[in-house]
Amino acid sequence: MKAIRVHEFGGPEVMQLEEVPDPQPGAGQVVVRLHAIGVNPVETYIRSGTYAMKPALPYTPGSDAAGTVETIGDGVKAVKVGERVYIAGTSTGAYAELVLCDESQVHPLPEGVSFQQGAGVNTPYATAYRALFQRARAVSGETVLVHGASGGVGIAAVQLARAAGLTVIGTAGTSEGLQLITEQGAHYALNHHDPDYLQELLAINCARGVDVIIEMLANVNLGRDLTVLAKGGRVVVVGSRGKVEINPRDAMARDATILGMTLPNVPPTELAAIHAAIGAGLAQGTLRPIISRELPLAEAAAAHEAVMQPGAHGKIVLIP
Numbered sequence: 001m002k003a004i005r006v007h008e009f010g011g012p013e014v015m016q017l018e019e020v021p022d023p024q025p026g027a028g029q030v031v032v033r034l035h036a037i038g039v040n041p042v043e044t045y046i047r048s049g050t051y052a053m054k055p056a057l058p059y060t061p062g063s064d065a066a067g068t069v070e071t072i073g074d075g076v077k078a079v080k081v082g083e084r085v086y087i088a089g090t091s092t093g094a095y096a097e098l099v100l101c102d103e104s105q106v107h108p109l110p111e112g113v114s115f116q117q118g119a120g121v122n123t124p125y126a127t128a129y130r131a132l133f134q135r136a137r138a139v140s141g142e143t144v145l146v147h148g149a150s151g152g153v154g155i156a157a158v159q160l161a162r163a164a165g166l167t168v169i170g171t172a173g174t175s176e177g178l179q180l181i182t183e184q185g186a187h188y189a190l191n192h193h194d195p196d197y198l199q200e201l202l203a204i205n206c207a208r209g210v211d212v213i214i215e216m217l218a219n220v221n222l223g224r225d226l227t228v229l230a231k232g233g234r235v236v237v238v239g240s241r242g243k244v245e246i247n248p249r250d251a252m253a254r255d256a257t258i259l260g261m262t263l264p265n266v267p268p269t270e271l272a273a274i275h276a277a278i279g280a281g282l283a284q285g286t287l288r289p290i291i292s293r294e295l296p297l298a299e300a301a302a303a304h305e306a307v308m309q310p311g312a313h314g315k316i317v318l319i320p
C-alpha cells in the first residue's frame with residue numbers, strides 16, 4: 001500500500017509518499033481501507049519535531065480517518081468486514097491507504113455521513129466533547145464562548161453545545177467563518193480581530209459574562225478570557241502556541257477555574273462515553289462535520305501548510 005512516511009523531523013517537505021507492506025490484523029485488531037483522512041494542527045507540530053510527543057522515526061502521521069473494514073483479527077466482535085467506520089487512533093498512522101487499529105479505535109459511520117465527514121470526526125469532536133462536558137461540566141442553560149469556532153474543534157463545539165441547550169457565542173476571524181458558525185448553530189458570532197469584540201460579548205447578557213470558555217489560542221486570549229467570565233466560570237485550554245501573562249485576581253474575583261486538557265490523557269471509559277455520544281449525534285444529524293478542502297494524499301505537505309493558515313472554515317481532508 002501507499003503511505004506518507006516521515007524519516008526526519010522538519011518542514012512539510014519531509015513527508016513523502018512511499019510503498020510500504022500492507023498491515024495484517026492480529027487478535028483484536030482491524031484493518032481499515034481508508035477513503036478520507038483528517039488533517040489536524042497537532043500533526044504539523046509532531047512532524048516539525050517541536051512537540052512533547054515524538055514518534056520513533058520513520059513514522060506515518062495521522063489519527064483520524066474513515067473507510068471500510070478490510071480484514072479483522074481473531075475475536076473482533078464490534079465490526080464486520082465491509083462495514084463503514086471512522087477511526088479514533090491507529091497504531092500504523094492514518095496518512096495511508098490502509099490502517100491497523102485496535103477494535104476499540106473503530107466506530108460505525110452512520111449512513112448519510114460521508115467518508116470525508118467521517119475523517120473530520122475523531123480529534124475535533126472528541127476534543128470538543130471532552131472540553132465541554134467532561135472538563136467544564138457545561139449544562140443546559142449556561143452560556144459558552146467558543147473562542148475560535150470556525151475550525152475543526154470549534155465547529156464541533158458549537159454543534160455539541162447548541163444541541164445540549166447552551167447559549168452559544170462563537171468567534172471567527174473572517175466573514176466566511178462568521179457566517180459558517182452562525183449556520184452551525186452559534187446564537188452570536190463575533191470577530192476575534194475586532195478590537196471591541198469582548199465588549200460586544202459582555203453586552204449580550206448585560207455584563208454577566210459567560211459560564212464556559214472553550215479556548216483555541218490561550219497564549220493570545222487567556223488573560224482577557226478571565227475578564228469576561230461569569231462567577232463560577234470555567235476556561236478550558238484546548239489550544240495554545242506560546243506563553244501568556246494573566247492577572248490571577250481576575251480569576252479570584254470570579255471563583256474561576258482554568259482547566260487544561262489533552263486528548264491522549266482521556267481514560268478508556270471516558271473515551272468510550274465520548275464516542276457513544278458522538279455516534280448518537282452523527283446518527284441523529286445534530287453533528288455534521290464541515291469539510292473545507294480535499295487534497296490527494298500525495299499532497300499532504302500542502303495540507304500541512306494550509307491547516308496552519310488563518311481563515312479556517314472547517315476541516316481539510318486527504319483522499320488516498
Ligand code: NAP
Binds near residue numbers: 153177
Ligand atoms: P483549526 O481548524 O486550524 O482552527 C483554528 C481556530 O482558531 C480557528 O477557528 C481560528 O479562527 C481560530 N483563531 C485564530 N486566531 C484566533 C484568536 N486570536 N482568538 C481565537 N481564536 C482564533 O484548528 P483546530 O483543529 O480547531 O484546533 C484548534 C487548536 O486546538 C489548535 O491549536 C490545536 O492544536 C488544538 N487542539 C488541541 C487538542 C487537545 O487535546 N488539547 C485537540 C485538538 C486540537 P480564524 O481562522 O477564523 O481566524
